Amino acid sequence: MKRIKIFNGNIITPYRTITDGTIIIENGIIQEVSESPVEITDAETIDANGAWIAPGFIDLHTHGAGNYDFMDGTVEAYLQAARMHATHGTTLLFPTTLTSTKELLFESFDIYRKAKVLNREGAAFGGLHLEGPYFAMSQRGAQDPRYILSPDPKDYMEILERSTDIVRWSAAPELPGALPFANELSRRHILPSIAHTDAIYEEVLKAFEYGFTHITHFYSCMPGITRRNAFRYAGVIEAGYLIEGMTVEIIADGIHVPESLLKLVYRIKGPDNIALITDSMRAAGMPEGKSILGSLSDGQEVIVEDGVAKLPDRTAFAGSVATTDRLVHTAITLAGIPLPEAVRMASSTPARIAGIQERKGSLVPGKDADIVIFDDCIDIKTTIINGNIIYKKQDI
Template sequence: MKTKIFNANLVTPHRIIRDGALLIEDGKILQVCDVNPPTHDTFDIDAQGNYVSPGFIDLHIHGGGNSDFMDGSVQAFLDIANTHARFGTTAMVPTTLTSELDDLIKTLDLYEQANRQNFHGSSFLGMHLEGPYFAQSQRGAQDPRYIRNPDASEYNRILDHSSSIVRWSAAPELDGAIAFGQRLMQRGILPAVAHTDAVYEEVLEAFDNGYTLATHLYSAMSGVTRKNAFRYAGTIESALLLDMDVEIIADGVHLPEALLKLIYKIKGPDRIALITDAMRAAAMPEGESVLGPKSNGLKVIVEDGVAKLADRSSFAGSVATADRLIRNMISMAGVPLTEALKMMTLTPARIMKVDDRKGSLQKGKDADVIIFDDKICIQKTFIKGKMVYEKQATSAGNVYRL
């Protein structure tokens, strides 16, 4: 049966179609209409004048709903996918932390199992390995015990073991990092610059060898430095200067208003991907939590809308959900709705080379669709045409249902 969503403000990458309609069939978008066409034998959904847009695509996410992708279970993957579907995320790239090699291999195996069982949550686009090839000086909350230089025998073992890796973040200045990036490119995997002390010349070489994405810009990366009185542009300035895609954690904490505005002014919506970088405490009450595996992860405290190390000396992860990112880009950075949405739909789809099937309301693309109000509160989430979440109103107030 076809589904029709009508009485909708359809958000496309370039405009908003007022009082439009969307036809869906067999998990695909059948037609984008600027009127409500007469139909027969359709399941009709009245959007009630709300916005309808492509679902959010999160390129960098560790967890949510009190689960982490490295908890060591299929259920953790499924719980995270279900949790973030409530907030409009219809596709995600599950992300690891630095760890023992055996734990990483196990996580990759669990991903493949979970991917076959994920029928109700945000779909998985493949795994993102964050580390362990980082600069110790820029490790952030990553466990220093596992940080090391690229090792060809190690990463080739991982690559041969799993075909589910779609991106891998590393520090490009490390010995062996350029060869590592070249190897990833041979396998069709996106290398990304992260947790790095690289200067411009090192970033430029990396960019020429496939490192075309900057992981969580400004977080755990070098800025302008001085050596023997001479100034050197760091990774931050390099990412802004080059035609490099950048991720930003727009939770309103990791980056203040001024930096959100600066990045947007320089890079624009076609080069920026909004990410949650969410850890397990996303969509959970504030208080104590754990970064990484529940069994042996790092104890953290969640307050002020962010996770912090126990001594409060540093941030220890985001607790954002995707809807919060959109609200912040509009309210803090002054970005138009269409462009804010583009940074979490079409741009990340293009970065991950899935824009032929995701990221915009277009005939033939996957019917990954969300309905939200003018406060960016998600009303309904559809993944491949199937409604996986609906906000319910009761006498006790609004509750969420999956």
């Protein structure tokens, strides 16, 4: 029996903070969360030295990191990106594809199946998130226009039959065929998510009834109030606020969603309906300069500057270079969100959106021991995944 004792830290539980608390882990599962010292034999001990002890961060939307992209077509890309994310506090991530050829997509499926078996030193994989190709061309952002389509049963059924690892699929709900597509996803327990869309409120409301209960990178590649034939219509942004039960994810790097909008979405939606996501591409954790969005063989050139990736002509952002520790830090320092609630937006809320809240997302007995230890600056000291110490910062 493998035991770990974490002590002398401030434990962030779902509803309170335990000062100078202790956590006991056995065989990868949290056994005890205590306000008092716990005597236990034959346990590896971790002294938190007064730091914060929090549930591991869950990234619902990431394309890569450390100069690797999940579309690169190599097991190494998956494993190295996962390692990089783990050093920044991510314990579970959902590898995200880009609009591409079907052949490249299928290759990514095969690589993922191999990588998830070999992944022992990085953030765990929660399943695949497909981003595209069913998008509004006008809201494509940095998605490759060569491959954008409308949902066709012959197309998406072939894709669905090729992989049982798909857990989420982002699409524009106003496209012809999008609602039957969402029905099929829901039938397979795959989350339909609204993205790269020109929908108006009425279309989003109907889509919500068909299973589109989440909005991908809120504020990015979607309209607010628009005019059609001189009449005003509320857009996806207003729908995200108005529809009770609709969850949203935000790229909280302080750039994709600036300070004023971070404060607005937090005030209206609250921490239980907001997930912090990186939407990171290969340049996350790398120096600024030229990079590639998507696969090395078929991706798009981008430029990283001002703490964000952009298309070369600067007409659109091209994914982010954020990591989850940066998201939490930005939420606290820029938007004034209390630390426990920022942590909730990076852990228990994404766990509930992904439907894995029974096992992940909070520090309570019986759940997986996915734990991150950090200081007041959200500088990651230790990352534990399923009871295994994956990363421990060496103090110099």
